[in-house]
Amino acid sequence: MSTTGTGIRVASVDDIEEGEALKVPAETTGHGDAIAVFHDAGEYFALDDTCSHGQASLADGWIEDGEVECPLHSARFCLKSGQPQCMPATVAQRTHRVEVRDGGIWLHPGEETTA
Template identity: 80%
Template sequence: MSGITHTGIRVAAVGDIEDGEALRVPAEQTGHGDAIAVFHDDGAYHALDDTCTHGRASLADGWIEAGEVECPLHSARFCLRTGAVQCMPATVAMRTHRVEVHDDEIWLYPGTGAAE
């Protein structure tokens, strides 16, 4: 987890994050206000701010399935692709971050939305 470039941060190699798992990238490494969780779901990688908008829980510790992550604290669910709230008790969407795979390496672009 080293290599910072001017546009992104190399966070892992493909295969380092098992399908259905997440990697928590500390705020100190990203330069972002919150840690960022990088999720691997059904062959795709997504990134959201790590701290649930409803409670102080790490989404990297949540359950990942069918394009969603479920918060381990109160079971709120969020869309991995858009950050949208999928069920209560959360009411505020999660911020997304762009993730790309280049040469079997996973790159995170903190502060750049997934759709940008």
């Protein structure tokens, strides 16, 4: 992982397989929570890693059809907006901008995406 003025390079595009996620530690991002970077349908998304409902890592969840399902209580969140899609979650996950550049995946912690 490398840092520049234009984000943090967290992986190469070949490092995160389709339907998988990478957990980037808070120490690396300088953010209050670890950030999960998801690969779904050829796109990359990033959300705060800790589920807003319970203390579970969303990077360990199931990714499908633009959503991630929490491994603890099965709450689902939209990867684009962070909005909860079902109970028991009622609070959205914070999103972070991700870009693919020069074969790498660049994370911009604290820069929310617009869904």
